[in-house]
Amino acid sequence: MNLTPNTQASLAADAAHPTVVECREFSVYYGDKQAVRSVNLGFPEKQVTAVIGPSGCGKSTLLRSVNRMNDFVPGLRTDGRILFRGENLYRDRVDVVEVRKRIGMVFQKPNPFPKSIAENILWGPRINAMVARGREASEELVESSLRKAALWDEVKDRLDDSAFGLSGGQQQRLCIARTIAMRPEVILMDEPCSALDPRSTAKVEELIAELRQEYTIAIVTHNMQQAARVSDKTAFFFEGKLIETGPTKKLFTAPEQKQTEDYITGRFG
């Protein structure tokens, strides 16, 4: 395939952070409306990639396409490819459940199951037979997942209490712990802090910095400062198109495209 220089830049990977997920000429249509327009974008391993842009720019649609979450949307059609470790996620006979195990997702609003804190962690691994029978293995998985989500110390004495008793920020970290329990390689986060107060937001952001050591993360956010704070790479979308992508520190100090400049400085969008 012939790639333009810009495309090469947006897919460029370095040896330390090879590309894990790669959108190639990827488009999404809702009926007649094209929501994502022939996007080329790579998500480097163990890095945080932020996807920013005004409402309706296609950023959430793209993110949800990465773990086939859009499959349920009626009238939705895709074109192009999304490669996960080189395999096209949109080829025929892909095991979608397996895809979602390896590419987890955290949503805008914390959505714990109406169960205990421990059950929230164990539910996914149990139905997927990913946890050995017996109390010990379960306890170990609950603790390690909650520790990785920086929630263990706050909930260790009430693991059997309902998850609904937690604060919004704690619920969101529980959802992250639940995602981690499935041992994914990639974590997609769709506006994970938009329903949280500044303190809980700061905790989730610290957590993202921690998780980055082990997981590849893609985060969609409306909060530009958050993108600047937490990400290594930023991609700016407008009207379904990828306008600019590059190292976050470059994009927020000296962006190359005027549209990016205008958006991040608040001149439009």
Added chain:
Amino acid sequence: MRTIEAQLNVIKDQLLSVSTQVEQLFGDAVRAVDTLDAVLARKTIESDHRIDREEVEVEESCLQVLATQQPVANDLRFLVGVLKVNNDLERVGDLGVNIAERALFLSQLPRVDAPFDFREMAEKTRRMLKGCLDSLIQRDIELAKRVLAADDEVDAINREMYARVYKAIEADPARVQSYMQYLSVSRHLERIADYCTNIAEDVIYMVTGKIERHKPEIAVPQQARWT
């Protein structure tokens, strides 16, 4: 208009006011040396207080926007540039005061001919100062690059100064005090020219996002030089 835009416009005006006063102070200081006018020298020294006050105001305005607006990209580069330019302008003002103080001294000493082409050096420095301030206002990086190139000439005159002063003192040891004052003037002019190059580099950063400091290889076409 966005709030930040209005705030940045205020800062632009504030910096413009500081730069106008610094240019004025510099011109007065040079004239005071040229004419050995003690009254003008004293007035020049006095005028620095207002620059000092306004410099603090510019800094406070910048800090306020940084704290409340979380600026990025162009806006961020502008503010960082203003903070640095503001600081450099204040230092140029101080050096202008030093030059005026030399004028005051010289006016009380027996007259001697300046041991170097004071007017030429002062004029080159003045053009650098005007050039860097114009490049700032017009966001003109070509002009900023010409300022960078012009610095070598001022440096060269300053280097020659030592030899010339040495000779002048040898020839007329009784006038050593006066010659030492001129040596100081030359060094202050050279320092001012250095600050002008700092400002020009900051202009290049503000406009392009590229940090051009410590890069002697910046290409300036020969015909683009103004001398």
